[in-house]
Amino acid sequence: MGRPRGLSARMKLTLSYAGLVVVAGVILLAVVRVFLLRYVPDHTIVVGPLDASGQPGRPGPHVPSRSDLERAFTPRALQALALLLVLGLVGGWTLAGRMLAPLRRITQATRLAATGSLGHRIQLEGRTDELRELADAFDAMLEQLEAHVAEQQRFAANASHELRTPLAISQTLLEVARQDPTRDQGELIERLHTVNARAIDLTEALLLLSRSDRRSFTREPVDLSLIAEEVAEALLPLAEERGATLDVTGEPTPTVASRALLLRMVTNLVQNAVVHNLPDGGTVTVHTEPQEGAAVLRVENTGRPVSPELLPTLTEPFQRGTERVRTDAHVGVGLGLAIVHSIVTAHDGTLDLTPRPGGGLVVTVVLG
Secondary structure, three states: OOOOOOOOHHHHHHHHHHHHHHHHHHHHHHHHHHHOHHHOOOOOEEOOOEOOOOOEOOOOOEEOOHHHHHHHHHHHHHHHHHHHHHHHHHHHHHHHHHHHHHHHHHHHHHHHHHOOOOOOOOOOOOOOOHHHHHHHHHHHHHHHHHHHHHHHHHHHHHHHHHHHHHHHHHHHHHHHHHHOOOOOHHHHHHHHHHHHHHHHHHHHHHHHHHHHHHOOOOOEEEEHHHHHHHHHHHHHHHHHHOOEEEEEEEOOOEEEEOHHHHHHHHHHHHHHHHHOOOOOOEEEEEEEEEEOOEEEEEEEEOOOOOOHHHHHHHOOOOOOOOOOOOOOOOOOOOOHHHHHHHHHHHOOOEEEEEEOOOOOEEEEEEEO
C-alpha cells in the first residue's frame, strides 16, 4: 500500500521514553518547589544573639531566603532536566531497539512468505513473552501453510495424471481403431465406455471433494443409522458378489449435517470395506450410536493386515492401499477416504483409522 512515511516505531517509543523521564523530572522538581521552597521566607533572615535592649547584636551566620534558593536552584534544575532528556533519548533509543528486534525478524519472515518462500522460520530465542508467542504462532502458521501448499501441489499433480490417463487410453483406442478398420467395433465401444465412465467418476469425485472443502452445503437434522441402513441395502449385491457378509447394528443416531454428504461418506466407507476384504468369507460391520452428544459411526471389516505406517496416507487424495488392483471394476479413483476425510472435517468431526489385530481395518467417525 502507498502509505506516506511516518515516524518509525522505534522513534515513537524513544520519544515516549524521553518524554516520560522529563515529565517525571519536572514533577519531582515541582514537588521540591511546592512542598519545600514555599515554607522558606522570602526576606532576609538574621540569626544572632540579642543585646540587653532586645535588638540584634553581633550578626550571626547568613540564612538564604527563598529568592536566594530559587536563583541557585533553577539553573541546576534546568541542567538536570536537559541531562534527563539526553539520557531518556539515548536510553529510549537503545531499549526500543532491543525490544523491536524480534519484530524486525517477524517482518522479514512475513516479507519472505509474501514472495512465496514458506520454508523460512523465525525461531526466536529466549523465554516466553508476547513477542515470542507471536513468533511461535507465525512459525506454526508457516508450517501449516507450507504443508497445505505442498499437499495442494501433490493433489494437482496427481489429479492431472489421473485425468490424463483415461484420455490417453481413449486416444490410443481411437488410433488403433483408425489403423485397423476391421477391428471389432463393439469391443472398442465397450472399452471406450468403461474409460469414459472412469473419467466421469473421477471428475465427480473431484467436484465433491472441492464442495466439501469449501463447506458450501446446508445442514439439516438427519439420522445416521437410517443412512447406514440405506447404504447397506444398496451395496448388499456387491457384498454378495464378493462373498462378504454385511451387517448393520446400532440404534438411532441423530445429528445435524448434510444428508447428501453423509450418504457419500458412508457409501465410500462401506464400499471400501467390501472391496478391500478377504477373497471369500469376509465380514463388514456397520455400527452407529449416539455418544455424549455426538454421532458415532464405526465401519469394521476383515481383510489383509494393514501396516500402521500406511494409515496416515490412506486419507490423502489418490493414495491407494496395498493389494489394490486397478483393473477391478470397483477400484474407484483413489479419492474414497480422501472424500470421507474432507466431509468429516467440513462437519467439524474426527476420523480415526485403526488396523484390526487379525487383519482389516476399523474406521471410526465422530460427528459433533
